[in-house]
Amino acid sequence: MTTLSPATAATPVRPRRLRGLAWLVVRQHRTVLILCAAATVLGSAWTVYRREAALDILRSAHWPTLPRDTIDPAVRSRVADDLNSFGAQIGFLPLLFGVFLGAPLIAAEREQGTARLVTTQSVPRGRWLRWKLCSALALAALTSAVLGLLYGWWWDSAGPLASPDWLNGALFDSSGPVLVATSLFTTSLGIAIGTLVRRVVPAMALTFLVSGVALFAGDILKVGLATPRRLVTPLETVPPPATWYEAVQVDQWVGTASGRLYGWSTCVHDASPDTCRADLGIVNRVWEYLGPDQMAGMQWIAAGVLVGLSAVLMGSVLWWTRRGSL
Numbered sequence: 001m002t003t004l005s006p007a008t009a010a011t012p013v014r015p016r017r018l019r020g021l022a023w024l025v026v027r028q029h030r031t032v033l034i035l036c037a038a039a040t041v042l043g044s045a046w047t048v049y050r051r052e053a054a055l056d057i058l059r060s061a062h063w064p065t066l067p068r069d070t071i072d073p074a075v076r077s078r079v080a081d082d083l084n085s086f087g088a089q090i091g092f093l094p095l096l097f098g099v100f101l102g103a104p105l106i107a108a109e110r111e112q113g114t115a116r117l118v119t120t121q122s123v124p125r126g127r128w129l130r131w132k133l134c135s136a137l138a139l140a141a142l143t144s145a146v147l148g149l150l151y152g153w154w155w156d157s158a159g160p161l162a163s164p165d166w167l168n169g170a171l172f173d174s175s176g177p178v179l180v181a182t183s184l185f186t187t188s189l190g191i192a193i194g195t196l197v198r199r200v201v202p203a204m205a206l207t208f209l210v211s212g213v214a215l216f217a218g219d220i221l222k223v224g225l226a227t228p229r230r231l232v233t234p235l236e237t238v239p240p241p242a243t244w245y246e247a248v249q250v251d252q253w254v255g256t257a258s259g260r261l262y263g264w265s266t267c268v269h270d271a272s273p274d275t276c277r278a279d280l281g282i283v284n285r286v287w288e289y290l291g292p293d294q295m296a297g298m299q300w301i302a303a304g305v306l307v308g309l310s311a312v313l314m315g316s317v318l319w320w321t322r323r324g325s326l
Contacts, residue, residue: 080161129321144180
């Protein structure tokens with residue numbers, strides 16, 4: 001009878017922490033996973049650093065001891081520019097996720113033929129697809145959530161020194177639930193386009209184009225997410241600064257005492273503007289605006305719409321791939 005010596009005995013194999021589809025998905029997309037992890041860690045550290053640098057600048061200007069209006073305008077402008085610049089940078093995340101994560105996800109599998117190979121194994125096609133889709137969406141959502149929350153934290157720290165234009169600046173799109181929902185939408189859009197196109201490069205190019213158009217349209221339509229408020233003032237006055245500072249102006253009219261509205265330029269170019277206004281009965285200036293307290297509700301409505309569209313796209317991808325061949 002022979003026995004194995006210690007030198008010839010087989011070395012025990014360490015069990016993998018991930019098994020099955022979890023291991024397969026991580027193995028296939030380890031490069032994207034590493035890049036997203038690096039972006040999250042480095043972006044978080046950079047956000048914290050820049051926030052502290054901005055607060056140091058504000059403290060040197062004796063804020064919050066001094067009121068906002070007494071602080072050097074150059075300091076206020078620098079803080080607002082830093083916030084908007086960084087917000088615009090992380091605002092590109094959804095587009096990057098759609099092009100580089102969503103579009104190649106299924107298109108690369110179909111182009112290389114690995115999708116057909118996987119579906120011939122013991123793993124059901126639907127389960128494999130769910131793992132692929134959920135992992136990509138979770139990666140996009142987690143990265144966006146961390147950076148978006150830190151950016152909102154930085155913006156809140158600046159207080160009234162930040163830019164008051166919260167709707168048209170970076171704050172609305174790059175903080176709270178909107179950044180996460182937009183990343184989910186563009187990633188879902190990229191997956192859907194890649195599933196139909198079946199080629200990686202055309203899918204990425206088409207995703208870039210369609211996502212850009214969709215984001216541009218959303219930027220135009222977001223003003224309709226809430227009902228604007230109206231402020232009526234006498235014709236020759238303007239709203240008080242306390243009311244108007246953080247408000248986003250939507251429209252402006254002139255009106256009569258009975259409430260009839262005319263375009264703001266009515267009678268401006270008339271030979272006798274005062275006589276023209278008197279004939280029409282114009283005595284008021286009417287301002288339509290969105291208040292800063294409406295931002296949170298508008299963000300959640302926008303996020304709900306985007307998540308709903310993402311669910312429709314993912315449902316369509318699952319339905320299409322189940323009924324057709326990969």
